[in-house]
Amino acid sequence: MKLKKLLKQFKLINGEQPQASEEALTRVVRKLEHKQTELIAEIAAESDDEESELLVQELDIVRSQIHKGNKLLGQIRQEKQF
Secondary structure (H helix, E strand, O other): OOHHHHHHHHHHHHOOOHHHHHHHHHHHHHHHHHHHHHHHHHHHHOOOHHHHHHHHHHHHHHHHHHHHHHHHHHHHHHHHHO
């Protein structure tokens, strides 16, 4: 799945009810983690410095979205316990 589509899904889930979005958010985070793995492999294989720098920037975006997703999942799960 393309990064833009994953980010769009992530933004849509952020606005939903926490209980309804936990499963969907988990799926998006997993897909983002898969995308992160792909980007790391692409960066390692890339010989062009400019292209490598663009991939690193994309990787930074993916990592920040994974962090946000995991933080939100933690909050949702914590609210469920109470």
